[in-house]
Every structure is written in C-alpha cells, then in structure tokens.
Amino acid sequence: MKRCFYVVLLVTLIILAGCATGKGDAYSMSLYRAVAPEEGVTYVVGHRNPDSDTVCTAIAYAKLRTALGFNTVAVIPGKMNKETQYVLDYFKVETPELLEDAAGKNIILVDHADYQQAVPNMDKANIIEVMDHHQPAGLSFENNLVYRSAPIGATATMVYNEYKVNHVRIDRKTAGILAAAIMSDTNNLKKERTTEADRIYLAELCKKAGIQKPKKFYKAMKSEGRSFEGLTDEEIMLTNYKEFEFSGHIAGIASVDNPDDDALWEFVDRMDKAMAAYAQKTDAEHIFMKLDADGDEGQEDFTVFLYCGKGAEEVAKKSFPNAQTVNGHLVCTPKLNRTNDVVPALKDTYEGMAK
Ligand code: MN
Numbered sequence: 269m270k271r272c273f274y275v276v277l278l279v280t281l282i283i284l285a286g287c288a289t290g291k292g293d294a295y296s297m298s299l300y301r302a303v304a305p306e307e308g309v310t311y312v313v314g315h316r317n318p319d320s321d322t323v324c325t326a327i328a329y330a331k332l333r334t335a336l337g338f339n340t341v342a343v344i345p346g347k348m349n350k351e352t353q354y355v356l357d358y359f360k361v362e363t364p365e366l367l368e369d370a371a372g373k374n375i376i377l378v379d380h381a382d383y384q385q386a387v388p389n390m391d392k393a394n395i396i397e398v399m400d401h402h403q404p405a406g407l408s409f410e411n412n413l414v415y416r417s418a419p420i421g422a423t424a425t426m427v428y429n430e431y432k433v434n435h436v437r438i439d440r441k442t443a444g445i446l447a448a449a450i451m452s453d454t455n456n457l458k459k460e461r462t463t464e465a466d467r468i469y470l471a472e473l474c475k476k477a478g479i480q481k482p483k484k485f486y487k488a489m490k491s492e493g494r495s496f497e498g499l500t501d502e503e504i505m506l507t508n509y510k511e512f513e514f515s516g517h518i519a520g521i522a523s524v525d526n527p528d529d530d531a532l533w534e535f536v537d538r539m540d541k542a543m544a545a546y547a548q549k550t551d552a553e554h555i556f557m558k559l560d561a562d563g564d565e566g567q568e569d570f571t572v573f574l575y576c577g578k579g580a581e582e583v584a585k586k587s588f589p590n591a592q593t594v595n596g597h598l599v600c601t602p603k604l605n606r607t608n609d610v611v612p613a614l615k616d617t618y619e620g621m622a623k
C-alpha cells in the first residue's frame with residue numbers, strides 16, 4: 269500500500285513538472301485506469317469555511333470525473349463566502365449542495381488533507397482520493413487511494429492539470445471558476461509559493477473563460493470578498509478561519525483584512541468580542557486572528573495579532589517575540605502570512621511547550 273502511494277505521488281510530480289516547463293500535454297496516461305471505480309456516488313468536498321479554491325475545485329473536479337464516467341457530485345462543507353458567491357454568480361455556476369456529515373460516504377478531499385478542517389465524521393468516511401497543496405496532517409487511510417499533493421499555488425492548478433492529462437475539454441464556465449480560484453489563492457500570482465504551473469495555467473484558463481482583463485476581474489472579486497456588508501461580527505471573523513492541531517492543541521486561526529483604516533482599533537475590539545463568543549462554540553482551545561491593516565502613507569502594512577483562550581497570550585507572545593504592543597495588542601510588522609509565518613511559529617511554540 270505504501271509503495272503504491274509513492275508511485276502515485278511520483279507520477280503526479282512528473283506530470284506537474286511537465287506542466288511547469290510548459291509541455292502541458294506531454295503525458296497522456298490517466299491515473300484512473302489503475303483505480304477500480306468505487307461503488308455508488310462519490311462526493312468531492314473541500315475544507316470548512318470554504319474559500320474559492322475549495323469550492324471551485326470541488327465543482328470542476330466532480331465535473332471532470334463525471335465526464336470520465338464516474339458517479340461524482342460536488343458538495344460544500346458550509347456557507348460560501350462573498351468572494352466565492354461572486355465567482356459562481358459571475359460564471360453562472362450553481363451552488364453545490366451542503367454536506368454536513370461524511371460518515372460512510374465515498375469522499376474525495378480537495379484543498380485540505382486533515383480531519384480538523386474537514387466535514388464532521390471524515391474519519392468514518394471512505395476517502396478514495398486527496399488532491400491538495402497543503403502539508404498533509406494526520407489523515408489515516410485503510411484502503412489504497414490516489415493521493416496528489418504538490419507545493420503549488422492553488423489546488424485549481426492541479427485540477428486543471430487533470431483535465432489535460434485526461435484529455436477532457438474544459439468548458440468556459442469551469443475554466444472561469446478555476447481561473448478565479450488560482451487568482452484567489454495566489455493573490456493574483458503574487459504569493460510566495462506561486463509556481464510556473466500556476467502562471468501558465470492561469471493564462472490559459474483566462475483565455476478559455478474569456479477573462480480579458482484578469483487584473484480587473486481579480487480586483488472586483490477581492491473587493492466583493494472584503495465587503496462585510498450584512499455580516500455579523502462572528503460571520504466576519506469566520507470568513508477565513510481554519511483550525512489546526514499542534515502537538516495535541518487545537519488552535520483556530522482567523523484571517524481578516526481591516527475594512528476601514530480610520531476605525532482600526534474599534535474593529536479590533538469587535539473582533540476580540542466575536543472571538544470570545546465563538547470560543548464557546550468550538551472545540552478549539554485557543555483562537556487567534558491575524559488582522560491585516562494598511563500602514564499610513566509611507567509606512568509598512570502590519571498585522572494586529574489577536575488571541576483568545578486560557579494561555580493563548582503566552583503562545584502568541586512566544587510565537588512573535590518581536591511584536592510590539594500597541595493599545596494593548598500585539599502588532600507585527602511587516603504583516604504576517606498565515607501559511608508561511610503564523611502556522612510555523614505556532615507549531616514551534618506548541619511543540620516547545622510539549623517538551
Ligand atoms: Mn483553501
């Protein structure tokens with residue numbers, strides 16, 4: 269079983285390497301030929317508090333699998349955020365059904381590879397495939413499965429690669445939502461882990477989707493996502509919230525942009541209260557928030573790092589020893605990135621505490 273896993277991983281990496289050099293169609297083999305079709309319907313689902321990459325890849329991958337003759341349905345693990353709703357509306361794509369319990373179901377995980385962020389009872393599901401670009405964390409499998417993982421900008425890039433590998437034509441709408449997902453996850457190709465594959469595929473997808481001005485589309489999509497109109501403070505806090513397990517501690521990390529630079533500290537107070545209220549409803553022992561704000565004219569952008577829960581202050585301060593205290597809150601300059609800064613720093617701190 270282990271050997272098979274590595275063979276599949278190797279094949280994936282070879283395919284992705286092929287794409288990165290621009291030879292997108294170099295491989296014509298399909299992984300599916302080696303995999304016996306599962307019985308009944310299979311659900312493709314992303315992580316909780318779904319973002320555009322999670323929702324759009326579930327839809328696009330379910331569509332591809334359906335085209336290949338597998339009984340596959342895209343589902344979402346919870347209410348979509350405004351950005352994703354905008355993307356689906358823009359390309360006139362229907363919102364998938366909700367999946368609230370994974371027990372006993374055939375599942376394909378996209379855009380995550382851990383139970384903490386998965387639909388409840390994922391440990392009782394039959395996971396048959398994983399397609400993700402995060403660090404794998406603690407999934408256990410009894411059966412053989414197709415596991416695709418790559419340090420790449422977006423899961424959407426991997427899904428589009430599957431269309432190419434399987435020689436399935438992508439329609440305009442699906443190309444559009446995958447393009448939006450790549451833009452969303454890479455901040456329009458500006459994030460550090462953006463690869464050549466993300467770049468080349470985004471350009472191709474934009475062309476197929478008729479997105480003539482990608483930058484303009486990206487801006488419209490992001491500003492829609494940033495609008496907190498009609499949301500409660502708790503909904504704002506949860507627009508981009510993920511839970512992680514570090515050395516036996518469950519920690520939630522929210523990421524929010526300050527909507528109005530003039531009222532930063534007022535907004536910080538509201539988020540503090542929302543976190544305290546949410547702490548009563550979640551299993552997470554600690555809740556953190558990275559709240560990004562624009563610096564004044566000529567000043568660097570910064571992150572206010574909020575914490576909630578017993579012992580959370582100590583964890584936060586140990587994780588960011590260079591943070592300044594402003595108005596009783598931790599302020600980090602330059603601003604933090606959740607994947608590259610916050611997660612590794614918290615991981616180290618919790619590990620250190622466990623010793
Ligand atoms: Mn995601």
Ligand code: MN
Pocket residue numbers: 321322379401421422423453
């Ligand atoms: Mn993603």
